[in-house]
Amino acid sequence: xxxxxxxxxxxxxxxxxxxxxxxxxxxxxxxxxxxxxxxxxxxxxxxxxxxxxxxxxxxxxxxxxxxxxxxxxxxxxxxxxxxxxxxxxxxxxxxxxxxxxxxxxxxxxxxxxxxxxxxxxxxxxxxxxxxxxxxxxxxxxxxxxxxxxxxxxxxxxxxxxxxxxxxxxxxxxxxxxxxxxxxxxxxxxxxxxxxxxxxxxxxxxxxxxxxxxxxxxxxxxxxxxxxxxxxxxxxxxxxxxxxxxxxxxxxxxxxxxxxxxxxxxxxxxxxxxxxxxxxxxxxxxxxxxxxxxxxxxxxxxxxxxxxxxxxxxxxxxxxxxxxxxxxxxxxxxxxxxxxxxxxxxxxxxxxxxxxxx
Amino acid sequence: xxxxxxxxxxxxxxxxxxxxxxxxxxxxxxxxxxxxxxxxxxxxxxxxxxxxxxxxxxxxxxxxxxxxxxxxxxxxxxxxxxxxxxxxxxxxxxxxxxxxxxxxxxxxxxxxxxxxxxxxxxxxxxxxxxxxxxxxxxxxxxxxxxxxxxxxxxxxxxxxxxxxxxxxxxxxxxxxxxxxxxxxxxxxxxxxxxxxxxxxxxxxxxxxxxxxxxxxxxxxxxxxxxxxxxxxxxxxxxxxxxxxxxxxxxxxxxxxxxxxxxxxxxxxxxxxxxxxxxxxxxxxxxxxxxxxxxxxxxxxxxxxxxxxxxxxxxxxxxxxxxxxxxxxxxxxxxxxxxxxxxxxxxxxxxxxxxxxx
Numbered sequence: 001x002x003x004x005x006x007x008x009x010x011x012x013x014x015x016x017x018x019x020x021x022x023x024x025x026x027x028x029x030x031x032x033x034x035x036x037x038x039x040x041x042x043x044x045x046x047x048x049x050x051x052x053x054x055x056x057x058x059x060x061x062x063x064x065x066x067x068x069x070x071x072x073x074x075x076x077x078x079x080x081x082x083x084x085x086x087x088x089x090x091x092x093x094x095x096x097x098x099x100x101x102x103x104x105x106x107x108x109x110x111x112x113x114x115x116x117x118x119x120x121x122x123x124x125x126x127x128x129x130x131x132x133x134x135x136x137x138x139x140x141x142x143x144x145x146x147x148x149x150x151x152x153x154x155x156x157x158x159x160x161x162x163x164x165x166x167x168x169x170x171x172x173x174x175x176x177x178x179x180x181x182x183x184x185x186x187x188x189x190x191x192x193x194x195x196x197x198x199x200x201x202x203x204x205x206x207x208x209x210x211x212x213x214x215x216x217x218x219x220x221x222x223x224x225x226x227x228x229x230x231x232x233x234x235x236x237x238x239x240x241x242x243x244x245x246x247x248x249x250x251x252x253x254x255x256x257x258x259x260x261x262x263x264x265x266x267x268x269x270x271x272x273x274x275x276x277x278x279x280x281x282x283x284x285x286x287x288x289x290x291x292x293x294x295x296x297x298x299x300x301x302x303x304x305x306x307x308x309x310x311x312x313x314x315x316x317x318x319x320x321x322x323x324x325x326x327x328x329x330x331x332x333x334x335x336x337x338x339x340x341x342x343x344x345x346x347x348x349x350x351x352x353x354x355x356x357x
Numbered sequence: 358x359x360x361x362x363x364x365x366x367x368x369x370x371x372x373x374x375x376x377x378x379x380x381x382x383x384x385x386x387x388x389x390x391x392x393x394x395x396x397x398x399x400x401x402x403x404x405x406x407x408x409x410x411x412x413x414x415x416x417x418x419x420x421x422x423x424x425x426x427x428x429x430x431x432x433x434x435x436x437x438x439x440x441x442x443x444x445x446x447x448x449x450x451x452x453x454x455x456x457x458x459x460x461x462x463x464x465x466x467x468x469x470x471x472x473x474x475x476x477x478x479x480x481x482x483x484x485x486x487x488x489x490x491x492x493x494x495x496x497x498x499x500x501x502x503x504x505x506x507x508x509x510x511x512x513x514x515x516x517x518x519x520x521x522x523x524x525x526x527x528x529x530x531x532x533x534x535x536x537x538x539x540x541x542x543x544x545x546x547x548x549x550x551x552x553x554x555x556x557x558x559x560x561x562x563x564x565x566x567x568x569x570x571x572x573x574x575x576x577x578x579x580x581x582x583x584x585x586x587x588x589x590x591x592x593x594x595x596x597x598x599x600x601x602x603x604x605x606x607x608x609x610x611x612x613x614x615x616x617x618x619x620x621x622x623x624x625x626x627x628x629x630x631x632x633x634x635x636x637x638x639x640x641x642x643x644x645x646x647x648x649x650x651x652x653x654x655x656x657x658x659x660x661x662x663x664x665x666x667x668x669x670x671x672x673x674x675x676x677x678x679x680x681x682x683x684x685x686x687x688x689x690x691x692x693x694x695x696x697x698x699x700x701x702x703x704x705x706x707x708x709x710x711x712x713x714x
Contacts, residue, residue, distance in 0.1 A: 022502040025412060051406025054512030055382060059421040059495040062548030063555070066417055099555035134501050138416040139552075144491050144516050145379040146585045146653075148555050155411030159501050174540070181538035181574035183531070185553045191419030192549015195496075196542045198420070198456035198505050217538040218575050228503045296503075 001114060003353075006046040014160075016124040021161050026119040026131070030111040030156040033140070034101050039154075042107055044115055047157060057149040058138035064191035065094035066136040068295040069252075070161065071116050071349065073123040074337035081133075081347040082335050084112060086252045091135060093250075094188035099148045100137060108135065111156055118353045119158070128163035128332075132296065138191070161296075168303035169210035171226055171290075173275055174200065175308060178217035179247075180224065186247035194228065201227070209306050211292070215275060216247075223273040229292030229300060230254035231273070234323050235281040236288065238267045253293040253331070259343060260330045266323060275307070282312045290314060291324040299328040358471060360710075363403040371517075373481040378518050383476040383488070387468040387513040390497070391458050396511075399464055401472055404514060414506040415495035421548035422451035423493040425652040426609075427518065428473050428706065430480045431694035438490075438704040439692050441469060443609045448492060450607075451545035456505045457494060465492065468513055475710045476515070485520035485689075489653065495548070518653075525660035526567035528583055528647075530632055531557065532665060535574035536604075537581065543604035551585065558584070566663050568649070572632060573604075580630040586649030586657060587611035588630070591680050592638040593645065595624045610650040610688070616700060617687045623680060632664070639669045647671060648681040656685040 006027045014024060025047045032042040058064045067087040072080050088108045095102060116123075116131070123131040135156045139149030177200035179193060180186025186193060197212070204212045211227035223231050223242055230251040233240045239261055244250045261268045281287035282305075292300040301324050305312040319325045333339035337346060363384045371381060382404045389399040415421045424444040429437050445465045452459060473480075473488070480488040492513045496506030534557035536550060537543025543550060554569070561569045568584035580588050580599055587608040590597045596618055601607045618625050638644035639662075649657040658681050662669040676682045690696035694703060 023500040025410075025499075029411060031411065047410065049408025049410050052409050053382075053404065053406050053514065054386060054388065054493055054495075054510065055491065055514045055516075058416045058548075060423055060491070060493055060548060060551075061555075062419055062421060062550070062552035064416040064419060064552070097556055098552050099559055132501060134412070134417070136411055136417055138411075142382075143380040144489060144514070146551050146554075148559065153411065157410065157412045157501070159412075176540050178538045178540040181535045181541060183533050183535040183557075183574055184538060185549075190549060190552065191415075191417060192542075192547060192552060193419070194417075194503050195419035195421070195455050195547065195549060197503075198418075199454055200540075202456055202505065217540055 001110060002041055002043040003114070003118070004043065004045045011121050014122070016160065019160055021132070022159050024159055026122040026158045028115060028119055030115045032107050032111065032154045034152040034154070035150065039104060039107060042111055044118060052140065053142050055142040055144060056139070057141050057143065060144065061139065061146055062192045063098050063100055063139035063149055064137065065091065065098055065100070065189050066134055066191065067091045067189060069133045070130040070295060070335070071123055071133060072130050072336045073125045078337065079116060079120050079123055079349040080335065080337055081112070081116070081349060083252050083256070083345050084109065084347050086255070087135065090189070090250060091137070094190060095137060097185055097188045098190055100139070100152060103137065103154055107154065113349055114353065115156055115158070116349045117351060120349070122158070122160055124160050124162070130161045131158050132161035133158045163298065168301040170208065170304045170306065171211040171213050171302050172204040172207065172209040172306040173213045174215050175220045177212070179214045181217060183246060187245065187249055189249065197228070207306065211300070213305070221275055223275065223278070224248055226292040227300070229294035229297065231290070231292050232257065232324070233273055233278055233287070234289040236286050238269060239323060240269045240273050242273050243270045251294060253295055253298065256331055256345070257293050257327050260327050261323070264326070279307055279312065288315060289317065289322060289324050298332060299324050301325065358467060359398055359400040360471070360475070361400065361402045368478050371479070373517065376517055378489070379516050381516055383479040383515045385472060385476055387472045389464050389468065389511045391509040391511070392507065396461060396464060399468055401475060409497065410499050412499040412501060413496070414498050414500065417501065418496065418503055419549045420455050420457055420506055421493070421495035422448065422455055422457070422546050423491055423548070424448045424546060426490045427487040427652060427692070428480055428490060429487050429693045430482045435694065436473060436477050436480055436706040437692065437694055438469070438473070438706060440609050440613070440702050441466065441704050443612070444492065447546070447607060448494070451547060452494060454542055454545045455547055457496070457509060460494065460511055464511065470706055471710065472513055472515070473706045474708060477706070479515070479517055481517050481519070487518045488515050489518035490515045520655065525658040527565065527661045527663065528568040528570050528659050529561040529564065529566040529663040530570045531572050532577045534569070536571045538574060540603060544602065544606055546606065554585070564663065568657070570662070578632055580632065580635070581605055583649040584657070586651035586654065589614065589648050589650065589681070590630055590635055591646040593643050595626060596680060597626045597630050599630050600627045608651060610652055610655065613688055613702070614650050614684050617684050618680065636664055636669065645672060646674065646679060646681050655689060656681050658682065
């Protein structure tokens with residue numbers, strides 16, 4: 001791996017206590033290019049622009065997908081990733097469906113570890129703090145033919161993060177728009193899935209909702225996802241979540257919540273979640289909680305659901321009563337090395353670059 | 358408009374008689390950037406790379422869509438566009454669904470006319486020859502938040518083109534994969550729609566088919582599109598094509614074929630095209646032709662349809678017997694100024710730049 005360190009690191013001018021999420025990038029980025037059927041030399045270099053023309057296939061034909069993951073710093077300044085192998089295996093499920101080349105494990109993992117180690121000073125510490133990491137691959141060939149690209153760039157960029165969506169939000173159960181087709185790419189973290197969701201979300205925002213609960217495109221009878229997250233429903237003391245399919249993302253946080261719930265002895269039912277059953281549970285007083293989970297926000301608690309002309313206002317639970325918040329705490333305590341890790345989910349990022357310096 | 362002419366034009370080294378489509382670009386490109394809620398100064402500049410980081414939202418969240426159009430040169434070296442206002446209005450249908458800003462008409466049309474006028478020497482002449490023009494807009498803000506971008510680039514690039522898919526092709530009627538969801542973005546020329554189609558097309562290629570006829574994602578009972586084209590079916594002497602919807606592109610070539618067929622007195626039925634009816638027509642000998650239409654290829658004639666375990670081999674018709682080829686000739690004769698244009702479809706690109714030089 002080529003490591004080209006920044007001559008003008010920006011870290012000393014960055015306030016780790018007070019920043020906005022997503023638009024300040026760590027000093028370096030990782031890139032590796034694919035051409036002529038093979039991956040080239042991996043490289044860490046200063047974060048910044050690379051030259052692409054508007055004929056780049058990635059923006060013309062949308063061969064582009066990504067992962068979202070986080071690094072956490074504990075009290076001793078040790079740095080941990082969370083289940084990075086899940087992200088590695090999933091990005092190749094996405095690339096496969098988008099007819100893009102498989103990313104080799106060593107390129108993904110070594111790039112990730114080396115970049116995070118090098119820029120570990122950028123990782124903020126404390127409640128809800130983390131470094132948000134974005135592996136992304138996109139087609140870079142410049143040709144105006146609607147066909148599979150012959151060139152790609154795999155990159156990893158990262159930005160300091162604090163928790164957002166702190167307040168419970170109001171969500172709209174979609175009765176017209178949808179995010180995924182049967183036999184489509186809904187399960188992949190395909191770039192196009194996100195763009196497709198923005199306009200319906202904007203319309204929901206205008207009606208006073210923060211997010212959309214996506215439902216099936218056939219008759220809007222079943223929950224699929226919420227916003228860019230997997231969705232959980234609690235009726236009495238049982239948790240329900242849709243089973244993964246070609247329409248539903250196999251979320252790392254989703255999987256972790258299921259395992260943590262089972263560890264607590266909570267019954268989890270993975271299968272169809274019918275809108276009708278959720279509304280019926282609301283009407284008979286057994287609907288306790290509905291929430292979304294994902295890497296970026298961990299948990300987004302819903303205070304109300306918009307369904308057709310109704311607004312279903314959910315009960316307000318204490319942190320202890322709430323399964324959503326209890327499981328969130330279980331998860332973040334493991335992520336930030338405040339609790340035992342019986343699942344072996346934490347992945348320590350060793351200090352290698354700095355030792356050599 | 359800023360016009361920055363190339364100091365090193367490549368046109369003199371380009372062989373207009375012998376070239377491959379799609380990867381050689383004319384000397385200039387048009388760009389206009391959107392930021393802070395407004396469009397900036399339009400600019401024509403030498404074709405080439407622009408700096409974007411891998412955090413560019415266009416490749417992360419897929420806000421990107423395009424148009425495909427052509428310029429033709431007649432015997433007198435006059436240059437014509439074909440129904441450019443249709444492309445203008447459609448790109449804004451796409452931007453609207455993808456929550457991107459509307460492109461103003463003067464930016465689109467002036468950019469287009471000025472660029473094509475300036476690089477008119479790049480337009481090849483003769484049978485099937487044209488300049489393929491790609492207006493494209495994509496999100497350029499560099500931020501890792503799954504939300505609507507605040508910055509965009511609208512660009513026009515172009516490449517000399519000759520007709521491809523000259524030979525009749527074999528296509529597979531999809532019985533598993535689909536390209537569009539109800540309430541989704543199938544009608545838009547969204548970048549992500551193309552990426553989603555590549556893998557199913559690759560699988561079809563491996564089975565010996567050149568393209569996929571896309572069917573509805575619910576039960577694969579209805580034709581939607583074929584490859585990246587609209588699809589037409591001829592049973593006896595009646596033409597059938599699916600009606601446009603939120604899943605089906607409102608193709609300029611599709612619309613032109615419908616109008617040209619009506620002008621010839623051919624009956625055109627716009628509505629549901631059921632797979633079952635097409636197969637039944639094949640079995641009773643009334644299925645005469647199936648073909649795709651689109652700007653890039655104009656017409657792609659199908660020689661056979663793969664349906665489940667069957668291969669339906671279509672009759673071989675002469676150019677005169679074939680509605681597909683007769684209508685193709687009607688269309689290209691208008692496009693290339695070989696025939697009267699009763700519809701007012703041709704749009705002459707005036708010589709302005711060269712006169713000043």
